Amino acid sequence: GAVVSQHPSWVICKSGTSVKIECRSLDFQATTMFWYRQFPKQSLMLMATSNEGSKATYEQGVEKDKFLINHASLTLSTLTVTSAHPEDSSFYICSARAGVSNEQFFGPGTRLTVL
Amino acid sequence: QKEVEQNSGPLSVPEGAIASLNCTYSDRGSQSFFWYRQYSGKSPELIMSIYSNGDKEDGRFTAQLNKASQYVSLLIRDSQPSDSATYLCAVNMYRNTDKLIFGTGTRLQVFP
Numbered sequence: 001g002a003v004v005s006q007h008p009s010w011v012i013c014k015s016g017t018s019v020k021i022e023c024r025s026l027d028f029q030a031t032t033m034f035w036y037r038q039f040p041k042q043s044l045m046l047m048a049t050s051n052e053g054s055k056a057t058y059e060q061g062v063e064k065d066k067f068l069i070n071h072a073s074l075t076l077s078t079l080t081v082t083s084a085h086p087e088d089s090s091f092y093i094c095s096a097r098a099g100v101s102n103e104q105f106f107g108p109g110t111r112l113t114v115l
Numbered sequence: 116q117k118e119v120e121q122n123s124g125p126l127s128v129p130e131g132a133i134a135s136l137n138c139t140y141s142d143r144g145s146q147s148f149f150w151y152r153q154y155s156g157k158s159p160e161l162i163m164s165i166y167s168n169g170d171k172e173d174g175r176f177t178a179q180l181n182k183a184s185q186y187v188s189l190l191i192r193d194s195q196p197s198d199s200a201t202y203l204c205a206v207n208m209y210r211n212t213d214k215l216i217f218g219t220g221t222r223l224q225v226f227p
Contacts, residue, residue, distance in 0.1 A: 032213065043217055
């Protein structure tokens, strides 16, 4: 149980384009989903917390207009990187929390490369 | 002081030995504590959660929590080369129960 999928697993795009990443909880309903970013040899950085049916809560320093998050259902959240630039190249990972437990289960991640 | 602190390592242990990974946290009101394993290039995988003082065992893994000392540890018995990874300590902060605060991780190397 507690399987989270992400799509795509990797993406290469040109500077200025937008990229959408999907995160799905496959065998449970996720009341809350989280989006993280991880640069090489660094730890996870929380970008935003997403609750189904409401606006995402962004961490300080994360541009909400650049990183659009939609959590339309209890099993799906999407992150759209708008007008991507090379400095947005990173490993983007989502996680999902089921019910009242604080355990977070991570998706396999999406590696974004912006040329 | 960082909210969650770990020694970055690497911690090198021989195969079959006990690996001991440590983590301290700053928020005395924290209630939930987690250990994640992250292989290079992969996403984190939950291996242990602990909520009460004392020890919690799961197979070769034992998590230890001491809230008075604000300290949580992970012991890996009979370490295997496949255990070589970065181990992330995560703590749920009292003032914001919605999110986890992660340490920077300890890199473990188990050599044959």
